[in-house]
Amino acid sequence: MHVLILGGTTEARRLAELLAAGPLPVPRVTTSLAGRVSAPRTPPGEVRVGGFGGAGGLAAWLREHTVDLLVDATHPFAGTITGNAAHAAATAGVPLLVLRRPGWRRAEGDLWHDAGSLAEAAALLPALAARRVFLTTGRMGLAAFAPLTDPWFLVRSVDAPGEPAPPRMEVLLDRGPFTLAGERELLRRHRIDVLVTKDSGGAATAPKLTAAREAGLPVIVVRRPPVPGGVPVVTEPEAAARWVTETPAGGRPHR
CATH class of the missing domain: 3.40.50 (Rossmann fold)
Structure with a gap:
């Protein structure tokens, strides 16, 4: 089992921690960071830094590294990356989940x-x-x-x-x-x-x-850019971790 997390957020780091130390640890977790911050807080597991070269490059990376599941846990405003992830996942036949923290809610007096x-x-x-x-x-x-x-x-x-x-x-x-x-x-x-x-x-x-x-x-x-239609979205790392353990990879359940 190989899970690729498109990261750089607190939620991505927490998800990597859950997958590494959960009741069903995932054998291989790679977190990809864009490299825009000079001293990022690195998560557990493997870490790669830099872009993929668009949707086509990401799809090729998914195939080359035998990625079973893809989680987009990038910043809510990383619209280009999210669009590329949706296209690459569909091309490579890899299930995709988007992990997005909830937006702020207007309060009285705002x-x-x-x-x-x-x-x-x-x-x-x-x-x-x-x-x-x-x-x-x-x-x-x-x-x-x-x-x-x-x-x-x-x-x-x-x-x-x-x-x-x-x-x-x-x-x-x-x-x-x-x-x-x-x-x-x-x-x-x-x-x-x-x-x-x-x-x-x-x-x-x-x-x-x-x-x-x-x-x-x-x-x-x-306002945030929209998530591509048809892509499942969760708001908590714990829900994303459950999705990883419950989603068949390539038709194979991994419990």
Whole structure:
């Protein structure tokens, strides 16, 4: 039995731990990391770093390495990877599961503005009269905000962003989980008046939403890309681990 996890998230690492130490340990688990973070937290089992060369390259890798089951546990906004995984799994005849943490839910008092993309989020900022923006969309998407010359941006990311980027910005290198007290202080110290975030979900970065609600700040929330139709989705690593132990690989049950 060989399971390939497309990882890079807390949920992917937890799934690898469950498969390695569960009541029915999986003989071989490989986690694939994109390599976009300089010092990733590596899971147990085998680890590979880097892309596959699109859907065709992933399908070839699945065949070459005799992968029985594929779990896409990438970031909720890794839409290209998820699409490639669906195509590659269908091509190679490998069952696919998507593991996605639940999205955030709007609470009473939230001043959320939905955006379908980073470009839409950037277009909303002038209408909100944004002057000091807390941007938590990751280092890869700053190009959408680069044309905005009036607002000042506080950009938080794990690694330093590159160009293009907004001309007026400060970079804060940090990795969650973040505390509510810390997020309150950050908004106060930097005099933030708008928060921009992706709907990443999870508890590690959710305190910024509570802090923004308490401060009465508008929040632009970028919606997730959809999961390809027909692909099963679970929201917890434990459910993904059960799927692995219960799903026949190539028609062969492995209990």
